[in-house]
Amino acid sequence: MSKDATPLLKVSGLCKRFGSVQALSDVSFELRAGEIHSLLGENGAGKSTTIKCITGVHRPESGTVELNGREIAPRSPREAELSGIGTVYQEVNLLPNLSVLENIVLGRVKTGALGRIDWKDARRRAKAALGKLEMDIDLEARLSSLPVAMQQLVALARALEVDSKVLILDEPTASLDEAEVENLFRVMNLLRDKGIGIIFITHFLDQVFRMSDRMTVLRNGRYIVTRDAKGLSKQDLLQDMLGKAFEEMQSRGAALDAIAEDRAGRATQLQVRSLGAPGKIDSLELELREGEVVGLAGLLGSGRTECARLIFGVDKATAGSLELKGKQVKQGVPSESIREGIMLASEDRKAEGIFPHLTVRENMMIALQSRRGALNPVSREEQDAIAEKYIKAMRIKTSGPEAKIKELSGGNQQKVLLARWLAAEPKVLILDEPTRGIDIGARAEIEKLIESLSEDGLSMIMISSEMDEEVRCCHRVLVLRDRKVIGELRGSAITESAIVRKIADHE
Amino acid sequence: MKISLRSNPLYATIGVLASLFAVASFSYEGFFSLRVIANLFTDSSFLGVTALGMTVVILSKGIDLSVGSVIGFTTILVAYLVQDAGVSVPVAWGIALVVGVLFGAAMGALIVVYDLPSFLVTLGGLFFAKGMGFVISSSSIGIQNEFYDAVVGIQIQVGPGAYLGAGALAFILFFVFCLYLLKWTRFGRYVYAVGGNEDSARLMGLPVDRVKIGVYAFNGFCSAFAGILTTLYMGSGNPLTGVGMELDAIAAVVIGGTLLTGGIGGATGTLLGVLTFAVIQTILNFDGRFKPAFLRIAIAALLLGFILTQRALARGKE
Numbered sequence: 144m145s146k147d148a149t150p151l152l153k154v155s156g157l158c159k160r161f162g163s164v165q166a167l168s169d170v171s172f173e174l175r176a177g178e179i180h181s182l183l184g185e186n187g188a189g190k191s192t193t194i195k196c197i198t199g200v201h202r203p204e205s206g207t208v209e210l211n212g213r214e215i216a217p218r219s220p221r222e223a224e225l226s227g228i229g230t231v232y233q234e235v236n237l238l239p240n241l242s243v244l245e246n247i248v249l250g251r252v253k254t255g256a257l258g259r260i261d262w263k264d265a266r267r268r269a270k271a272a273l274g275k276l277e278m279d280i281d282l283e284a285r286l287s288s289l290p291v292a293m294q295q296l297v298a299l300a301r302a303l304e305v306d307s308k309v310l311i312l313d314e315p316t317a318s319l320d321e322a323e324v325e326n327l328f329r330v331m332n333l334l335r336d337k338g339i340g341i342i343f344i345t346h347f348l349d350q351v352f353r354m355s356d357r358m359t360v361l362r363n364g365r366y367i368v369t370r371d372a373k374g375l376s377k378q379d380l381l382q383d384m385l386g387k388a389f390e391e392m393q394s395r396g397a398a399l400d401a402i403a404e405d406r407a408g409r410a411t412q413l414q415v416r417s418l419g420a421p422g423k424i425d426s427l428e429l430e431l432r433e434g435e436v437v438g439l440a441g442l443l444g445s446g447r448t449e450c451a452r453l454i455f456g457v458d459k460a461t462a463g464s465l466e467l468k469g470k471q472v473k474q475g476v477p478s479e480s481i482r483e484g485i486m487l488a489s490e491d492r493k494a495e496g497i498f499p500h501l502t503v504r505e506n507m508m509i510a511l512q513s514r515r516g517a518l519n520p521v522s523r524e525e526q527d528a529i530a531e532k533y534i535k536a537m538r539i540k541t542s543g544p545e546a547k548i549k550e551l552s553g554g555n556q557q558k559v560l561l562a563r564w565l566a567a568e569p570k571v572l573i574l575d576e577p578t579r580g581i582d583i584g585a586r587a588e589i590e591k592l593i594e595s596l597s598e599d600g601l602s603m604i605m606i607s608s609e610m611d612e613e614v615r616c617c618h619r620v621l622v623l624r625d626r627k628v629i630g631e632l633r634g635s636a637i638t639e640s641a642i643v644r645k646i647a648d649h650e
Numbered sequence: 651m652k653i654s655l656r657s658n659p660l661y662a663t664i665g666v667l668a669s670l671f672a673v674a675s676f677s678y679e680g681f682f683s684l685r686v687i688a689n690l691f692t693d694s695s696f697l698g699v700t701a702l703g704m705t706v707v708i709l710s711k712g713i714d715l716s717v718g719s720v721i722g723f724t725t726i727l728v729a730y731l732v733q734d735a736g737v738s739v740p741v742a743w744g745i746a747l748v749v750g751v752l753f754g755a756a757m758g759a760l761i762v763v764y765d766l767p768s769f770l771v772t773l774g775g776l777f778f779a780k781g782m783g784f785v786i787s788s789s790s791i792g793i794q795n796e797f798y799d800a801v802v803g804i805q806i807q808v809g810p811g812a813y814l815g816a817g818a819l820a821f822i823l824f825f826v827f828c829l830y831l832l833k834w835t836r837f838g839r840y841v842y843a844v845g846g847n848e849d850s851a852r853l854m855g856l857p858v859d860r861v862k863i864g865v866y867a868f869n870g871f872c873s874a875f876a877g878i879l880t881t882l883y884m885g886s887g888n889p890l891t892g893v894g895m896e897l898d899a900i901a902a903v904v905i906g907g908t909l910l911t912g913g914i915g916g917a918t919g920t921l922l923g924v925l926t927f928a929v930i931q932t933i934l935n936f937d938g939r940f941k942p943a944f945l946r947i948a949i950a951a952l953l954l955g956f957i958l959t960q961r962a963l964a965r966g967k968e
Contacts, residue, residue, distance in 0.1 A: 221855030236853045240846035240913035241839075249843060250855045258835045301854075 151176040151340040157206035172359040174340040184361035198223040229302025230311040235294040239287035272304040292323035403618040403634035406435040412602040418463030423449035438613035441623035455487035484570035499549035504530040510567035533562035554585025678936040684809030694928040695817030696876040703872025704899040705920040711845040711912025712768040716775030717873040721892030723783040724877025729791035729887025739797040754870020758863035783889030790888040828917040845912030
């Protein structure tokens with residue numbers, strides 16, 4: 144690892160803008176052969192965008208990527224792969240219906256007479272690629288029959304089969320258990336020793352410290368610093384990653400605790416008693432106070448959404464009960480829940496939420512009308528008043544209440560959806576991924592809205608895969624894993640790393 | 651049984667075909683014979699060829715509704731060229747195949763370039779081809795031609811009273827070709843890849859667009875080929891031939907265990923599916939008590955059974 148040699152990969156001055164958002168400004172770093180280099184930063188810091196610029200998914204407005212001193216400007220992942228940059232994503236982008244063998248070599252097989260594929264050669268090459276990982280996977284097995292960790296290794300083998308010099312691992316450990324993570328780390332060390340340069344992206348700071356030789360920190364789309372891992376303290380790294388926010392975070396702690404304390408002392412709004420259903424969630428206990436925002440955190444498949452669906456009653460529970468203000472609520476009947484004041488703003492805006500061809504006003508009225516019953520129509524004057532009120536209060540950008548909702552931007556559609564539930568005056572509002580797919584500005588507004596609703600006494604349950612969002616919005620966070628609540632965080636103790644640690648440390 | 655079914659859905663098709671054949675063999679004298687088996691292939695030759703083409707389309711997660719109309723169009727085109735225009739038979743066949751390929755490729759290109767659903771594009775193709783058939787001739791044209799008679803006369807004896815005619819031989823050879831295409835060539839494997847997950851296939855650098863166009867071009871070829879076999883079988887061309895054949899082909903493919911969701915299945919299953927069709931048809935011929943409509947009802951029952959089985963298998967996997 145000589146320091147003066149030409150770096151394996153040199154990224155200089157990358158700039159990328161999406162619409163009005165400057166996603167990257169002047170990002171530079173170098174990757175050496177035979178090192179594991181972590182790319183760090185909070186969500187939205189520009190890690191993914193940087194990777195996508197390197198692998199040809201995005202094209203930067205300015206800046207260069209050099210591989211072994213030669214400039215490359217890949218226009219597609221395929222081109223990047225051919226020039227020697229392999230990428231493995233958290234979600235495996237392979238073909239579940241084909242064999243391991245084909246997933247490794249397809250697209251690069253040799254053919255003989257009559258276009259006949261040389262399977263023997265293919266098998267030999269696939270074996271060699273798996274050999275580099277010191278893995279022995281049945282080549283004939285169908286990919287879908289393997290666990291995700293194995294599929295990821297197959298993706299790695301595919302990347303190595305083209306003789307990649309640079310490997311990019313984007314959140315590779317997010318869906319692996321401990322033994323699988325160990326195996327992946329073993330493979331990563333092996334590849335590093337073979338002189339491959341690895342860019343490693345992960346949320347888990349422990350893994351960063353354990354695996355990386357160097358690390359580069361990005362913040363708000365800017366390059367901050369590159370440091371050697373040796374001798375670096377976690378404190379320093381957090382300072383780099385969070386910048387001013389780090390100090391603020393520490394001083395804000397006291398205020399957060401005070402708010403959480405205040406909410407904890409209020410009257411109980413919703414009491415959930417050992418609610419559960421097989422395959423969905425094991426015995427959920429939750430006491431939600433007035434004005435309290437409780438987050439459900441956990442990995443995909445940990446049971447977050449299932450909790451929401453059970454409480455709202457889209458799915459039927461096999462055990463447990465719900466009480467709203469001390470009064471039993473019939474579980475499993477959404478219309479009943481809505482009448483009582485428990486409402487769910489669903490995750491999939493397009494499929495479950497909006498009616499694209501109806502107007503903004505009509506979209507807002509649906510929940511209120513459903514709560515009142517079909518025989519008791521909401522008068523047009525009342526409708527107009529409500530629509531005006533929420534368009535103003537939530538600053539919904541629309542040409543007016545009669546505009547079709549499909550003409551609005553994603554963030555504004557989301558606001559209309561929220562308005563729909565708010566118009567029906569809920570007591571408990573469940574927000575499932577309230578900011579999915581909307582831009583940063585709109586996201587901040589929705590977060591502010593959640594805060595002011597909480598001050599008005601509305602109890603909320605929030606689910607978000609953006610952990611930082613739960614950190615900012617929630618007074619209390621329940622951490623889920625394997626369809627069980629495994630821990631609880633409160634007030635200033637709610638941090639991304641604390642949540643991650645709870646998920647990871649459990650067993 | 652359940653485990654073996656999951657690992658290989660073909661067993662279900664084999665089971666249905668074998669039990670239908672066994673029951674018929676015990677019930678009807680003379681059913682269990684090479685003659686009947688050879689006739690299964692002869693009677694199903696054109697459905698077989700078009701179902702094989704449909705298999706490739708469905709494996710790529712597409713659908714092609716135009717095949718019946720293209721078959722009808724091809725029969726009238728060939729009959730017109732041979733009978734009225736005096737073109738020699740091989741040239742007429744060549745023209746028909748080229749037209750079929752180009753027609754399929756054009757539909758494929760529309761699907762790829764404008765990112766249109768294959769259902770709609772090929773529905774358009776269905777009407778277009780049907781219309782064009784009537785442009786050539788609105789009524790049947792009989793084919794009287796020595797070359798045709800010679801080809802129809804080709805047959806191989808496979809047992810006492812059992813012959814494989816030109817159509818059956820073409821079907822069997824074409825089946826072997828499709829097996830090879832799907833298992834041993836890049837194109838074949840890419841078809842599975844595209845059907846499995848188009849986005850992944852693209853990220854893996856496979857030529858997804860070319861494969862998709864190729865799939866429809868290939869099926870255009872199959873339809874034209876099936877049309878030519880139809881003219882051999884019927885000795886005439888008629889724009890009304892092949893109406894609804896696309897649905898029979900899709901049914902045969904599904905009964906053969908190929909999933910409409912793409913990426914899983916193959917030519918062997920389709921062969922079995924087509925033979926299942928033919929066995930039911932033969933049972934009707936042997937037993938006058940069944941009305942002809944029974945074929946459709948039996949197919950309906952089989953289809954429902956297979957769809958439910960596939961759903962159960964897919965559920966089990968989750």
